Amino acid sequence: MSNFVELNNVHFAHGERSIYEGLSLTVPKGKTVAVMGPSGIGKTTLLRLIGGQLKPTSGSIKVAGEEVPALSRKPLYELRKRMSMLFQSGALFTDMSVFDNVAFPLREHTNLPETLIRSIVIMKLEAVGLRGARHLMPAELSGGMARRAALARAIALDPDLIMYDEPFAGQDPISMGVIVKLIKSLNDSLGLTSIVVTHDVDEVLSIADYAYIIADKRVVAEGEPKALLSDSTAIVKQFLHGEADGPVAFHYSDDDFATDLLKGAQ
Amino acid sequence: MEMLRRLGKKSLDQVAGIGYALAMLMNALIGKPNPRKSLPLFIHQMYVVGVLSLLIIIVSGLFIGMVLGLQGYTILVDYGAEQSLGPMVALSLLRELGPVVTALLFAGRAGSALTAEIGLMKATEQLSSLEMMAVDPLRRVVAPRFWAGFVSMPLLALIFSAVGIYGGYLVGSGWLGVDEGAFWSVMQSSVDWYDDLLNGVIKSIVFAFVVTWIALYKGYRAVPTSAGISAATTSTVVTASLTILGLDFILTALMFGG
Amino acid sequence: MESRKTQIWVGLFVVLGVLALSFIALRAASGSAATAGETYTLYAKFDNIGSLKVRSPVKVGGVVVGRVSQISLTGEYYEPTVEMEISADYSQFSETSSLSVLTSGLLGEQYLGLQPGFIDDTVGMLEDGDTISDTKSALVLEQLIGQFLFSQGND
Numbered sequence: 001m002s003n004f005v006e007l008n009n010v011h012f013a014h015g016e017r018s019i020y021e022g023l024s025l026t027v028p029k030g031k032t033v034a035v036m037g038p039s040g041i042g043k044t045t046l047l048r049l050i051g052g053q054l055k056p057t058s059g060s061i062k063v064a065g066e067e068v069p070a071l072s073r074k075p076l077y078e079l080r081k082r083m084s085m086l087f088q089s090g091a092l093f094t095d096m097s098v099f100d101n102v103a104f105p106l107r108e109h110t111n112l113p114e115t116l117i118r119s120i121v122i123m124k125l126e127a128v129g130l131r132g133a134r135h136l137m138p139a140e141l142s143g144g145m146a147r148r149a150a151l152a153r154a155i156a157l158d159p160d161l162i163m164y165d166e167p168f169a170g171q172d173p174i175s176m177g178v179i180v181k182l183i184k185s186l187n188d189s190l191g192l193t194s195i196v197v198t199h200d201v202d203e204v205l206s207i208a209d210y211a212y213i214i215a216d217k218r219v220v221a222e223g224e225p226k227a228l229l230s231d232s233t234a235i236v237k238q239f240l241h242g243e244a245d246g247p248v249a250f251h252y253s254d255d256d257f258a259t260d261l262l263k264g265a266q
Numbered sequence: 267m268e269m270l271r272r273l274g275k276k277s278l279d280q281v282a283g284i285g286y287a288l289a290m291l292m293n294a295l296i297g298k299p300n301p302r303k304s305l306p307l308f309i310h311q312m313y314v315v316g317v318l319s320l321l322i323i324i325v326s327g328l329f330i331g332m333v334l335g336l337q338g339y340t341i342l343v344d345y346g347a348e349q350s351l352g353p354m355v356a357l358s359l360l361r362e363l364g365p366v367v368t369a370l371l372f373a374g375r376a377g378s379a380l381t382a383e384i385g386l387m388k389a390t391e392q393l394s395s396l397e398m399m400a401v402d403p404l405r406r407v408v409a410p411r412f413w414a415g416f417v418s419m420p421l422l423a424l425i426f427s428a429v430g431i432y433g434g435y436l437v438g439s440g441w442l443g444v445d446e447g448a449f450w451s452v453m454q455s456s457v458d459w460y461d462d463l464l465n466g467v468i469k470s471i472v473f474a475f476v477v478t479w480i481a482l483y484k485g486y487r488a489v490p491t492s493a494g495i496s497a498a499t500t501s502t503v504v505t506a507s508l509t510i511l512g513l514d515f516i517l518t519a520l521m522f523g524g
Numbered sequence: 525m526e527s528r529k530t531q532i533w534v535g536l537f538v539v540l541g542v543l544a545l546s547f548i549a550l551r552a553a554s555g556s557a558a559t560a561g562e563t564y565t566l567y568a569k570f571d572n573i574g575s576l577k578v579r580s581p582v583k584v585g586g587v588v589v590g591r592v593s594q595i596s597l598t599g600e601y602y603e604p605t606v607e608m609e610i611s612a613d614y615s616q617f618s619e620t621s622s623l624s625v626l627t628s629g630l631l632g633e634q635y636l637g638l639q640p641g642f643i644d645d646t647v648g649m650l651e652d653g654d655t656i657s658d659t660k661s662a663l664v665l666e667q668l669i670g671q672f673l674f675s676q677g678n679d
Binding site for chain 2: 548
């Protein structure tokens with residue numbers, strides 16, 4: 001079983017808006033896979049589909065060999081203990097200190113004595129460089145620190161899979177660098193499988209083993225970072241090099257510009 | 267035609283809403299609770315929902331009791347029946363004002379807070395992140411709050427009534443000079459455990475269930491934006507208040523109307 | 525420490541609630557003890573029950589011993605029949621006891637006054653389901669005035 005996550009021909013619609021039409025991708029065990037694409041194409045939705053929070057209209061989603069949409073509540077919750085997700089906002093519990101936030105999954109899912117929990121939490125906080133901030137409340141943390149604290153919470157149970165939702169969005173260059181390094185080192189030292197969903201091309205391509213570009217409701221390009229960067233397909237070039245004009249329209253579709261302007265004059 | 271369609275859609279949405287609310291409550295309350303983990307959560311929520319509502323309940327109860335004493339006296343004294351002040355105050359409080367006013371205050375004080383808190387947890391992805399951590403937010407977040415509201419509101423209603431009766435006594439006996447012995451003994455002989463006290467408690471248990479349920483549901487289904495949360499909070503207070511008053515009429519008709 | 529304080533407060537809250545309940549139950553309300561425990565049923569027929577109602581008290585010398593549980597018309601001549609639940613604590617009324625519809629005060633509520641009869645070897649005791657035969661109906665003010673005027677006219 002070399003692929004930890006496997007999506008095959010997934011269709012998904014949010015209400016009446018179709019989001020995916022035939023999306024397929026695989027994430028090999030122990031690798032870091034980047035999923036890139038323009039904003040608003042439902043990259044977070046992809047992670048929620050893998051986590052079983054949303055059910056696809058059709059298609060198969062396999063995690064660790066199990067068909068996620070078909071799982072009943074109990075096995076789904078068992079499976080979720082093996083994965084964790086780093087939310088864009090961090091999603092720390094605002095009524096608990098950083099320490100309690102990191103200790104939360106341990107207290108929920110294990111019966112470890114408090115002294116052992118303390119040691120584990122300290123270790124995880126040390127790994128993200130926040131050991132000194134353990135008594136702070138989430139409101140007292142900066143954006144970058146909150147995300148690192150959330151990362152410590154995400155690895156508290158030593159999961160097999162971590163999904164990062166826009167880990168670099170809205171970060172200053174220093175904390176961005178810190179997080180890139182963290183993802184890389186966690187992946188190498190813990191043997192994790194990682195999925196990084198982002199539109200920050202340079203950062204993610206520096207650490208990814210494999211990358212997918214999603215646009216137009218399906219995967220439009222895939223490959224190893226080096227191969228992708230030298231790809232000459234129009235859409236890949238547009239996305240990776242940030243060109244305004246190309247297959248991905250800059251404008252939200254509407255009537256012809258001239259007709260729309262003239263409407264006011266009528 | 268368009269109006270008819272809109273009416274139809276509205277009704278369907280309402281029914282669907284009730285269905286979602288039922289499903290939410292069912293999922294939150296089924297399953298074996300783990301006392302070691304749920305009890306501290308429950309106690310904490312009892313503090314937030316119950317203890318923090320105590321002050322407003324006690325102060326309102328005292329004043330409403332005093333006003334009842336004053337108003338009742340001026341009416342009853344015309345008929346030379348000021349000895350009936352005790353039963354009048356006690357019956358109004360136990361049968362009506364205790365359960366209803368407590369429920370209204372509770373919806374405003376604790377219900378809106380519950381909605382806003384859960385709505386914010388949803389907006390900041392805390393509920394989602396719980397789910398991804400394999401912790402069911404319905405059981406972890408909704409269930410303890412539900413039980414805390416369900417248990418604390420009848421207690422608050424009892425405290426409200428007791429304080430109100432004392433307030434009526436202070437005004438009636440201490441200030442207006444109704445004989446103290448008559449005040450209590452006439453009250454005692456006309457207030458019945460079953461008819462008045464028990465029915466009042468049943469009312470407040472029903473209100474507790476409904477108000478807490480509405481508050482939690484509105485928070486859980488809130489649109490996760492600041493406008494959505496403020497709308498949900500308002501909706502909690504409005505829906506809960508109207509439901510309380512409507513249910514109160516039905517319950518009163520069932521209990522005392524026959 | 526935070527959670528300790530919380531626990532104390534919640535404990536205090538619950539104690540306060542229980543205190544409120546017992547204050548209301550003991551100081552402000554009373555259970556009709558007569559209908560709370562075990563009861564037995566008696567029947568009585570009247571010509572007129574006045575404004576007697578279900579749950580009106582049955583009193584012996586002013587002490588409540590039971591309550592009216594049902595009022596109906598029975599028999600061929602549609603006689604008002606009253607069913608009463610009497611506390612099992614007071615089960616020693618003889619068959620010669622009498623029952624009358626009385627009024628508390630000038631404008632007060634009507635209740636049933638039970639007058640215990642004499643006891644000797646020849647009379648039995650009232651048991652569950654028995655009917656009290658010696659009854660006095662309610663005084664109806666209009667009839668009373670009518671009788672008074674009638675007797676005045678005779679003089």
